[in-house]
Amino acid sequence: MNQSELLTTLDALIAEWEHEIAEFKEAGNDYRTDDIGKYFSALSNEATLAGIDGGWLVFGVSNTSRSVVGSAYRPVHENLQSIKQQIAQDTEPGIGFRGVYEVSHPNGRVVMFHIPAAPQGMPIA
Numbered sequence: 443m444n445q446s447e448l449l450t451t452l453d454a455l456i457a458e459w460e461h462e463i464a465e466f467k468e469a470g471n472d473y474r475t476d477d478i479g480k481y482f483s484a485l486s487n488e489a490t491l492a493g494i495d496g497g498w499l500v501f502g503v504s505n506t507s508r509s510v511v512g513s514a515y516r517p518v519h520e521n522l523q524s525i526k527q528q529i530a531q532d533t534e535p536g537i538g539f540r541g542v543y544e545v546s547h548p549n550g551r552v553v554m555f556h557i558p559a560a561p562q563g564m565p566i567a
Contacts, residue, residue, distance in 0.1 A: 496557050501554075
């Protein structure tokens with residue numbers, strides 16, 4: 443996805459706000475990988491139940507104001523991308539993110555994790 447598509451997706455997700463397939467976190471400098479895994483599992487399973495192809499975990503958006511505040515989570519691109527392998531190794535069955543994207547929003551950097559739906563009949567743990 444290019445920056446324009448990502449910004450459009452981000453705007454649409456914020457407009458709909460948190461629901462079964464989208465979760466927003468400020469996630470300043472750090473966020474526990476275990477917690478990311480829990481959201482991965484929940485959003486992946488919910489996407490399957492909703493009959494859609496995936497969900498989103500978004501860092502850099504305030505839960506209370508619904509505004510972009512920016513995130514410094516894993517600011518080095520290679521470190522950010524390494525989360526893909528970590529999650530794939532720690533989920534059962536071992537699936538990973540569809541994509542991990544950095545979005546240059548006027549109010550700060552946003553990190554968007556695109557989570558695939560769980561395979562039918564195989565919940566993600």
